[in-house]
Amino acid sequence: IVGTVLDIDGVSTSVLGTVNATIGGLGPNEDLEGNSPNYSKKEIIEKLGMDKLPTIVVEAMISSGFSKGLTENTYFVRGDEEDDNPYVVQSIINACESLKLPFKHHLTGMKRTKDALRINTKNVGEKIKTLGEVLAKAETSEDKVNIIAQLALVVSQDCGGISFMSNKLHEEIGGAGMIKKTSAVINLVVTEEYTKENPIPFLTEKELEEYVAITKETVKEMAKTVHAATKYILD
Known part of the structure; x- marks a missing residue:
């Protein structure tokens, strides 16, 4: 876990990076996913103010059920209308539009559901x-x-799909590890054709640059509505 504050075009921005792992490399431990304030990560999150800041959660490049029907690798913007932050969602959308990158605003999938992981x-x-x-x-x-x-x-x-997170915690932070009302998620979903050639997706320099560009552009967009987005968190 590493965190710092960066100056992005004049906007002071808290940044956090997490590697999810277990001792021995048996699999991911995503109790530390996203901006979740758990264990030793809690101290860093609070020191950076990220428990009360509008936050973009940048997730991996993936092949999933979302891949069906895609004709090109596409960025998916996700955030539940009640559980997550609509101002962050809109900022990511504006950023993708400004950069002319292929994206979809996916309206479902981020809702916190009681017992969902326990049942699975x-x-x-x-x-x-x-x-x-x-x-x-x-x-x-x-x-x-x-x-x-x-x-x-x-x-x-x-x-x-069941071992990655603790059941009770999943009800609070969801699969992407998001403190309620703070965040929205973006990740790159690859096409089914891509998956046939690359069973495990991998980032190229081009896609890495796109991720960075989206993040920086989103920060600038969020700066325009930061007071409303922060009020939404605190209300």
Whole structure:
């Protein structure tokens, strides 16, 4: 976790970078995602004032269900109308329009939902349990191999969607780790065609420059409505 204050075109801007990891590299620990004020990160967040500042959360380049139908890699702007900050959402939209970059304003997906991750965790556990029970009764090598293949798929795909964050915390900060009313998210969603050639998306110099340009332009846009955006947080 690293944080500082930068001068972006005359606007003092708190900046935070987080690497989500677990000891041994077993997987991400996204309890520290976004601007979430947890554990030792809380001290840095509060020192930078980010628990009360309008914030852009910059997420990774991804392939997901959002990829369907895209004809070019596209930036997705997301923020729930109640749980997140509409002024930040609009600032990111204005920035993308100003830079003439392909983007979509995605209206759903950021809503905090009680028990959502807990229910998903239970469902994945039941799926593993069922496969385990079938495996326990398997007699032939073919059956065992097929069941283990299904189990491997669940562990490698489904489990990442439940292990990344604590259940209760997910209800407060959502999958992107956002303090309520402070933030909006942007990330680059790749096309299905891109994914066929690159199963794991990777940033090029061009896309890195775009991310930086969007962030800087968003900061300038947010400066225009910072008082209203901050009031929205504190009200």
